[in-house]
Amino acid sequence: MKKVKLANDGFEASEISLGIMRMSSLSNEEAKKVITTALSSEIDYFDHADIYGAGSSEEVFGRAIKELEIPRDSVYIQSKAGIVPGKMYDFSKKHIIGAVESSLKRLQTDYLDAFLLHRPDTLVEPEEVAEAFDELEKTGKVRYFGVSNQNPMQIDLLKTAVQQPLIINQLQMSVTHHPMIDAGFNVNRVNDLAITRDGSILEYSRIHHMTIQPWSPFQVGNNKQGILFDHPDYQELNELLQNYANDRGVSREAIAIAWLLRHPANMQPIIGSMNPERIAAVCKASSVKLSREEWYEIYRAGSYPLP
Template identity: 75%
Template sequence: MRKVKIANTDWEVSEIALGVMRMNVLSSQEAKSVIEAAIENGIDYFDHADIYGGGESEQVFGSAFTELSIPRDSVFLQSKTGIIPGKMYDFSKKHIIESVDGSLKRLKTDYLDALLLHRPDTLVEPEEVAEAFEQLEEQGKVRSFGVSNHNPMQIELLKKYVRQPLLINQLQMSVTHHPSINAGFNVNRTNQEAIVREGSILEYCRVNDITIQPWSPFQVGNEKEGILFDHPDFIGLNEVLAKLAEKYKVEREAIAIAWLLRHPAKMQPIIGSMNPKRIAITCRASDIKLSREEWYEVYRAGGFQLP
């Protein structure tokens, strides 16, 4: 597994991370098998959130990780906060601190390597976020901070008050869902793809050395349901993925992730499989570097036209 450097730090971590949103449905033994499979295939970065499985995903992971006796400093544990499901978003100091304390307890650890603000809270008072971050850092409970699903001006607003650098931004991205890439191709045009929905977030993160973590890299997108493999709306794309998979002697999952890794933004995709075999299959993406021609072939096969 190749390594990627997180923003302006000396932390070199696996260029593919494992998201454990669905770990709450696993038994203790199944959870241990998933963690072992991830580590055996070079993954040392695990992404959590306080709401995943109502907190049970962190709890199952924490118990399984402890039983495996893996050194805590050999992995990077990240969690997210700010969503109260079905009710509201909450970036208040009180909620952030209570959320972190809950995550630490469930994960059975003394600290998080990274804490991300999960989804933008329009009622955010960045002064409170700054106070929460200061307290968490001073107490040694969180080593670094970032955001998820934020646009450039939302990040700039936080940066006005938050002293710590925001190192990470999680964004939904796959070979079928990448509006920030589309907008970058269609500058000064009047077509649908030219609409900049995210404030040039891709370029903003590159300029400001913020690591992008694509989430749901196998999902079709947020307008259509399902995963992209064998999806009836993406027959041509699957044919191209299969052709490249045969060339590189891997599975289609590896090609879909390799497409994200090929981007010079040095993204760190988060895969969410709870299947040890699929984890191993997908991690083969780290062995592949698609050519420029192949990257564009996959892009076009997804139904996107170059201007």
Template identity: 70%
Template sequence: MKKVNIGNSGLMASEISLGIMRMNVLTHEEAVKVIQTALDNEIDYFDHADIYGKGDSEAIFGKAFKEVGLSRDKVLLQTKCGIIPGEMFDFSKEHIIASVEGSLKRLQTDYVDTLLLHRPDTLVEPEEVAAAFDELEKTGKVRHFGVSNQNPMQIELLKKTVTQPLLINQLQLSITHAPMIDAGFNVNMVNGASIVHDGSVLEYSRITDMTIQPWSPFQSGNGKKGIFLDNLDYVELNELIEIMADEKDVSREAIAIAWLLRHPAKMQPIVGSMNPDRIAAICQASAVSLSRTEWYALYKAAGKILP
């Protein structure tokens, strides 16, 4: 597994991360097998959130990781906070600190390597976030910080007072759901793809050395449900993925992830499978090289039109 430099900070991590959102549906034995499979395939970065499985995903992972028997410093743990499901978003100092305390307890660890603010809170007071981050860093409970689902101006607002580097922005991105890429191709056009939904977040991330963590990298997006693999709405894309997978002797999932890894933004996809065989198949992506021609062919096969 190749490594990625998170936020150009020197924090080196596997270029594919395992998302733990669905671990709450696993038994203890199944969770142990998932974690061990990830480690066997050289994934060392695990993505959590306080709300996943109402906290059960973190708790199951924490217990299972203890049984794996690997030293804590051999992996990187990330969690997210700021969502109170069905009620509101909360970036207050009180909520951020309480959330981290809960995550640490469930994960059975003294610290997390990275903490992300999960969804933008329009009532955010950057001074509160800064105070929370300072306290968490000072006490050693969080080592690095970032955001999720935020646009450049929301990040700049936080930077007014937050002194720690914001290393990460976790954003939805796949071959079929790529508005941040679509808009870049269609500058000065008047078609739908030219609409900039997110303030040029792709280019901003590259300029500011923020690592984009694509989430739902197999989801069809664009208002459509389900994954694009074996989806009849994407026949041409699936045919091309199948051809490339056969040519390179890897899984179809590996081709889909390799498309993200090929981008020079040096992204770190978050994959959420709880199927050990599929995790292993996905990890083949780290050894796949896509040419510029192949990358563009996949993009166009997804129904994208270049201007």
């Protein structure tokens, strides 16, 4: 698998990462099979969050990694915190440090390669975040830092106090959900696609060398509309994806991921499957190179006309 460089001064990892949100539902043996399949497919980057399975996804992963005797320095482990489910978002120093320490215990490791702030907390005090990050870095518990679901102004607000580079931003994106691209195509037009909902986060990320990690890369949209494959609203798109898949001898899922990888923003998609066969199939996207014409054809097939 090809590598992606996470920010200019970051590190190189697999350009496709595995999200562990659903691992809490797996048995120990099932979890080990998922992890070994990912590693054999050359995925070395694993994404977690303290709320996934109420913490049990990290526990299952940590136990499986331990039993498989996988060297810690052969994989990258990332986690997120800041969501108190059903109550609030919390970027206080106490919550951040406590969340990281709890994740480390569940994952049975001494450090995280990356830690992200999960969703924006409007009560954030950048100085408190800075104190938390400084302590986590100084004690060796976190190596790199980033955010998730944040716009440029929210990131710049953090940067007024945080000294560490924020090298990652997780954002929802798929071949059917890409408002950050749509707004760029429709500048100076009075239609819905021209609405800038995220403050030009795509261009901001490229300028500031932040790696975008697209999450839910197979979902139709923000709401619970299901996955895009065989979705009745995207018949033309599915036919096109299948045609390209047949031509390359890969799956439709691999083509959908290849579409994200084709963008020069240097993205690192997060796939969330716990199906070993599907994981192996999706990873073939790393060897698929879409042309400019093919990329735009897929974009248009999703019922997104160019202005």
